[in-house]
Amino acid sequence: RRRVWNGCLLSVVYCFFTVIGPRDPVTAILGQETVLPCHLSPRMSAANMEVRWFRSEFLTVVHLYHDGKDQYEEQVPEYQGRTELLKAGLTDGNVHLKLLNIRRSDEGQYLCFVQDDTFYAEAVLELWVAGLGSAPLISVEGHQDGGIQMVCRSAGWYPEPKVLWKDFNGRHLPSLSETTSRGDNNLFETETALIITEHSNQNLSCCIRNTVLNQEKESVVYIADSFFPRVNPWMVALSVILVVLFGFIGLTVYLFKMKGKYQRETYANVTLDPDTAHPQLVLSEVRKSVRWGDTRQDLPNNPERFDSWACVLGCEGFTLGRHCWEVEVGDGGSWAVGVARESVRRKAWISLSPEGGIWGVQRRLGGQFWALTSPETPLPQSRVPSRIQVCLDCGQGQVTFIDASDEAPIFTFPPGSIPGERIRPWLWVESPGEMVENRTEKSYRKISLAGEPAGGSKMGRDKITGRGRGQREWSSHGG
Known part of the structure; x- marks a missing residue:
């Protein structure tokens, strides 16, 4: 009985083995072949064992040898036709793998896994890939x-x-x-x-x-x-003169073209869209001016119409280019001038801010002057203009407000503020009745756009009177 036990013990010890790979990374050259070395210790035959080469996942098979033959159907596609298990050394415990046509994606860790009926072991080795480029x-x-x-x-x-x-x-x-x-x-x-x-x-x-x-x-x-260059001093002087001369000519031509382009492209002929006007607002016959009416008009409650805020949009919408128009607001009153996106909310309460789809400047009761940012930005009351130029740059996604009387900048919304959808001119008119030094100031505010007849429209108080405490005009001019 003792002899039989010793024999079994020796048999079990013999079944244990270690898989050994190289200590240092294996370096391979792109497009060539390399051998990933791996062997068993102690030396024993691996001909009847399973030999599996894989990457990070066990089932990501680089090469599989099982039941005495290669199992190519188990390979992942990127290694098919590019691997060979060197079987000449299997009986000596060598399970080297030859890798053909080296690619960049071959770089990284490989696991050499060997298993018999009772035991398995594995080794990890690193493959570095390098490429020699063309001669300089x-x-x-x-x-x-x-x-x-x-x-x-x-x-x-x-x-x-x-x-x-x-x-x-x-x-x-x-x-x-x-x-x-x-x-x-x-x-x-x-x-x-x-x-x-x-x-x-x-x-x-x-x-x-x-x-x-x-x-x-x-x-x-x-x-x-x-x-190497040989330079004549006279040639240098002549070259400098020619460069300056042609530069001056080029600059003159450029400025002339830019002036014409600015005049052709930037000024917009804006008319007002009656389908968007609040029922309290009255538009002129040529849709170039708007004022606060005495009574609320009975108008269709179409989806485009503002029904809470006294706003109106321009008919024109812009998606490309740079466009400017001028709005005359006169002195005093409560008003707002700017642009709005096509999808701005028309019904109930709306936010007069970029979040609500509106970019503009506003004068309020008491002469307060604000940029309609979020939160609002106070502007100097001493700079409240009577004529405002609105410049919309669709390419930059920004709008600039300029005092048309002296071309001094009022406020600019930064580039990228305005989304890439259709943008339309926007106006807001406050109802008459403003308290100024405990006196009620009545104002019927009017906007006159480019093309409005000099005498205004035929709507009673819609006559253009410029400035003063009686009637107040806004006019928008496309240059």
Whole structure:
């Protein structure tokens, strides 16, 4: 009985083994092949064992050997046709894996897993992938700063290489500029520039090194004296004069074109949309002016109409370009001028702020002057204008308010404030009856846009009277 027990014990000990891989990372070159070494210790045959090579997940099979043959149907697609288990060493416990046509994605950890009927073990090894790019191409780009600009280019490197300019004695030369990017194959491309002068380094080389492989590629060039510029002082003076002259001509032409473009593109002919006007507001026949009416009109309650705030929108909507128009508000009164997005809320209470889809400036009771930001921004009461120019820049997403009398800026909503939807001119008219120094000031405020007849409309008090305590006008002019 003792002999039988000892025999079983020896048999169990023999079944235990260790899987051993390399201590240092294995380095492979892109497009070539490499072997991932792995073996059993103590040495024993692995011909009848399962050998599984995989990445981070057990089922991410790089290669599987089982039941004495390769199980290619278990491989993940990116390794199909690119692996080979070296079976010549299986009987000696070697389970090396050959990996063909190395790719960048092959870089990383691999697990070598071996299992028999009673025991299994595994080892982890690291694969580094490196690529040697093309030989450096040195080109002459032209004259710069009294010398010659040289550019060195190369592609197909991995990881990012180190680039050096060197003179004939091997001393490093500082680069003028250096850029590195990834190409379509996700490998690194590099470009570096250098300026050489006639009396500096005419013999130079461009050296690109792969720090993983510790290998480099180098190109050498020699620049003859005839390539360096010879400048006549009279030519320099003539060149400066010509540059200044052509610059002045170009600037004049540019300013002339910009003036014409500004006049053509920025001024908008704004008319008012009666379908959006609050029932208390009365529009002129040509829809160029609006005032607060004595009674609330019986108008259709269509979805476009404001029914709570005394607002009206312009018919025109803008999505592109820069557009300006002028609004005359006169002195005193309560009013607001600006722009609104197409989807601004028309019914019930609305927020007069960018969150509510409105960007504008407002004068309130008592002469308070505000920019309708969130929260509101107080503006100097001494700067309350009688004529306001509204400039909408759809490309920048901003609107600017300018005092039309002296072109002084009033307020600008920053770029990106206005969304990319259709934007329309917007006006708000307060009801008459404002307390000024304990006196009630009655005002019938009116907006007259470009094209309004000089005598105003035929609606009684709608006559344009300019300024004063009687009637108050707003006019918007497209230049």
